[in-house]
Amino acid sequence: MALVLTEEQSMLRDSARGLIGDKAPVSHLRQLRDARDAAGFSRDLWRTFAEMGFAGLLIPEEFGGGGLGCVEAGVLMEEIGRTLMPSPFLATAVLAASALSRGGSAAQKSQYLPKIADGSLLAALAIDEGAKHRPLMTGMQALRSGNGFRLQGDKAFVVDGHTADLLIVAARTAGNAGEGLGLTLFLVDPRSKGIATERTAMVDSHNAARIVFDNVEVNADGVLGEVDQARGLLEGVLNIGRGAVASEMVGLSEEVFNRTVSYLKERRQFGKLIGEFQALQHRAARLYIEIEITRAAVLKALQTLDGDFANAAAAVAVAKARAGSTATSAVQEGVQMHGGMGMTDQFDIGFFMKRARVCQELFGDSNFHADQLARMKGY
Incomplete structure (x- = not known):
């Protein structure tokens, strides 16, 4: 295609x-x-x-x-x-x-x-429990109780979790942290007894939440998918999210590039437009190429998710890893080429740097996905 x-x-x-x-x-x-x-x-x-x-x-x-x-x-x-x-x-x-x-x-x-x-209705996916994205390290316990389960544990970095009307929560009904078997997804009302939600405004001025579950009751109708068998469903959903975040980083990178090129055409130093300096031209050209290659990788991943979902993991890993590194390069170049003013609150360019940093971590950073790809290839 x-x-x-x-x-x-x-x-x-x-x-x-x-x-x-x-x-x-x-x-x-x-x-x-x-x-x-x-x-x-x-x-x-x-x-x-x-x-x-x-x-x-x-x-x-x-x-x-x-x-x-x-x-x-x-x-x-x-x-x-x-x-x-x-x-x-x-x-x-x-x-x-x-x-x-x-x-x-x-x-x-x-x-x-x-x-x-x-x-x-607003909803949120509650997966991660630590500082890094490690879905298989889920440790939250879901213990059988009557006709359902009791959830016990904490979730961190729940995107928009403070406004959610519905939570989709990953918990362990069997096995130990690090094992694929034994994960189950639950549909949980955030107003249920035993749930405490703390809004955490992130560095990029977007929102996430830390949510504590203290013996929260969920009946059997709240199970999403099959008990103990959520790994495949969860990985598929996360891959869709990773492709979406990679797309966001492409848009972010291109906007930073366009703003930076405009600034190079306006800012004067030593009596010349700084865009006339060959070193800055080379850096801008290299960044443009990186963004276009990443755009192709991300679009390929999204097309694969639509056309061959079961085999899309490798393409998604490439897209998310590359989008993260490209966005990081784009915002670093943007801030540097804007000079010291680039990180002041007066300029919007700093907002892009902060958002790029959060998107890099969201659902796995470049190192996480490079490792995933290596494992898929048998390294």
Whole structure:
């Protein structure tokens, strides 16, 4: 398949770019940060997303969604990356919608997917427990109790977990941390007795949460998929999320590049535009090439998720690892070429550096995915 967008996908990109660029420029993030907004995103804008069909992009048409694929989700994430728009799109419309669509029972799909599609329900995926992304190291216990389970443990870095109406929680019903067998996903009401949620505003002015589960009761109907067998479902959902985050980093990188090139054409030093200095031209050219190669790798991963989902892990690992290293290079070059002012709050370029750092860690950094790829290849 050609590594270019179709006409319909390009139209979706243009529609999303117009809306996000108009309603959520970087100044929108700055305003939410300075106001210490309780949600950390605009609920009015999220309702607009739902009205345009973006919230239900990955949800089957029978449940009120658009029935589209990972490439289309990546198109939206790339535009979100250009303006650093805070949004529950990743947590709710990508991760939660994918988990429910792929692992939910008929009753669970009917109950939750239409609400996600119309924008009335927000959800979050609670996986990691430590400082690094290590899904197999899940240690939270789910002990059988009556007709269900009791959850005991902590979750960290739950993206938009403080606003969620539904939590999808990974816990261990068998085995030990590090083992693939014994993982189970649960649908949990965050208002349940025994749950304590602490909002953690991250360095990039986006939001996550730390959630403590103290003997939280979940009945058997709250199991998503099969007991002890969640590893495959979870890895698939995480790969969709990784492809989406990689797309966001492509948009972020390109926006930083464009802003930096514009600055090179405006800033004068020693009586010349700094863009005339050959050393800076070479650095800009190298960064442009890196971004375009990464764009192709990410699009390939998204196409593979749509066309050959079972065998997409390697392509996703390449895309996420490369997007992380490219975004890091882009923001470092952007800040350096802006000079010392690049890291001041007056300039937006510092916001991009902070977001790139968080996206690098989200669902595994470049080293994590390089290791995953090596293991897949038998090294």
